[in-house]
Amino acid sequence: MAGRNGRTVRDLRRGNRTAVLQRLYFDGPLSRFELGPATGLSSGSVSNVVTDLIADGLVEEAGSVDSDGGRPRTLLRVSPHSGQMIGVDVGETRVRVELFDLALTELARTERPLTAQGYDVDVIVGHIRDGIAEVLTSEQAVPERLLGVGVGVPGIVEHTPDRGAVVHGQTIGWDAVPLERLLRATSPLPDEVPYVIDNGAKTLGQAEMWFGAGRGARNAVVVLFGSGVGACLVTPEVEHGRAVEWGHLTVRVRGRRCRCGAPGCLEAYAGAESLLARWREEGGRPPEGTDEETALTAMLAAAYPSEGTAPDPVALAVLEETAEYLGAGLSDLINLFQPERILIGGWAGLQLGTRFLPAVRRHAATYALRHPADKVTIDLGRLGPDAVTVGAAILPLADFFASGGRRPEPLGEDRLPAWRAALEERAPR
Template structure:
């Protein structure tokens, strides 16, 4: 039965369960007494919801605290092993797969280097399948217990009703790749375990906003600085974040050719790939055969020698120019979106770290309009190199919360998506 606002009793119960679960998840352990004002629910509703969640094994008692003149109050918390998620980061140099419990404690991980097979779709799919199998075996976990698998990828992710998630990754040579369908083919997971695919910058932003340096901000930008650059915009209208193809903003007319094919993109000057290419072009000694992370470490050591010897002037000049391009790119984001907080993450951003950030900050604020520049802070992300993987795992977790802590029920009346039918047709009878 629907009420005046169109919400059914089922909708109300789901919302109440979600409110209690999320408060316990982010602020617990809490008592039933504390949950009332924290969620806006009546004491009776809190008691009913808590009893329901305990019955489902999602919430458990976690000791007690003294109350003012009364009986001790029992504390409640989310049960860590009541759900599990897998997060996958399809990065520039490797595919990383991590298994987490419901509280995002890492239980197992697997990594597969990409090396010379970078972004070959079949290789990526095989790495993801193998990584999922490996982490489940390491933890002794049945795949049926997963709430889902989240995957962060480069490029624009289009969610279609008939083909699932389709990835448009122009810079990596992916043209409308039906990744969800490919992952379902030969998957080690049961059909009922959902797969969530999104842009890696958005999963990074999700992680920083939930658990990192973005907590408490209403308007924020989380920047991913890796082989290329991207960003995630978080506003009250897009509270879960929206990926922004910031790396392909034009910063120089008729400039360097970007790996997307256009001229003068920010990524052609500010990504680690272009940074190392410019160092090489200017005569820098880039280690032969080294991956980008190793090469960037060598460049930093050349520009900022740890032993006090003379710096490599070419490496230093390229890094300083890169800081200015990044700062100019950030100033555009500041002027466009007026965020209160900008966070820089990604493996290259973290590797350049505190030594690089002050120059980026100075250039960003000098290029931006005065008023928004005075109201923004620019800092490093706080979750380290695993932030994209953690954010990917949050995708099924957020869906689980939205369902009030219930797993999705199959809808027998809904026609199966096209990828589902295609798999059945390819299966030998």
């Protein structure tokens, strides 16, 4: 039965379970007494919900603490072994697949390098499918506890009612690729296990908000700085995050040709690919036959050599120019979104690191409006190069919490008839 606000008893129960699970997950261990003020629920509601969650195996006892003059209070936490998630990062040089428990502890991982075939759709789908199958055969995998698979991809992700998640990745040659449908068609997983697909910058941002340098902020902009650049405006709630194609902001009219095909994009000046290309064009000598990460390491060593060695003026000049472009690009994010924090992640951003950061901050302050610039902090992300994969795994975890910790039922004949399910739903708890 629906109430005046349209919410049913089932909705209320789900909301109560979600509130308790999230508080225990982010702030636990907590006692039942502490859960009341933390969730806004009555002591009776907390007791009922906790009893249900313990019976479902989602919550467990985690010791006790003394109370003021009474019996010790039992502490509760979300059981880390009660669920597992898979995170997939479709990156610039490889596809990484990792299996996590509910506490985001890595249980297994595999990587598939991207060769000359690059972002061929069939190759990527095959890498994801094979990677999932591999991690699920690891010693610590419990496939029946799998909550879902999260996938972080480059480009714009459109969620459609008929084809699921569709990827528009202009820089990688993907034009309306129905990735979710393709994965499901070759999936080794049961139909009820969801695939949740989103932009890689968004998954990076969500990981930093939940577990990294964004924790505690109302909002932040997280920058993914790799071969190209992207950004996401994120909040602690996954559904409110928004990826923005920041790398394709025009920073110079009739400028360098970006890999998306347009002239003058920020990515044509601030991504690692363009940074190394400009060094080469100006007479620099990146090592031949190496990947971008190795070449960028060589460039940094040339620009900032050990004591007693003169720096390579060309490498230094290109890096300083890149810092200015990046700072100017961040000023646009500051003026548009007025975030509390800007966090720079991605393999190239982390590799450039603290040596690069002061110049980026200085240029951002120069180009941004003074009031929002005074209120924002610019730092590096804390979760390292695996942050996109962690963030991808968060996507099905967030959906699981939103459902009140209810796993999707198998699509088999043993599902309860609708009338029987309705009766059980109305039964007193």
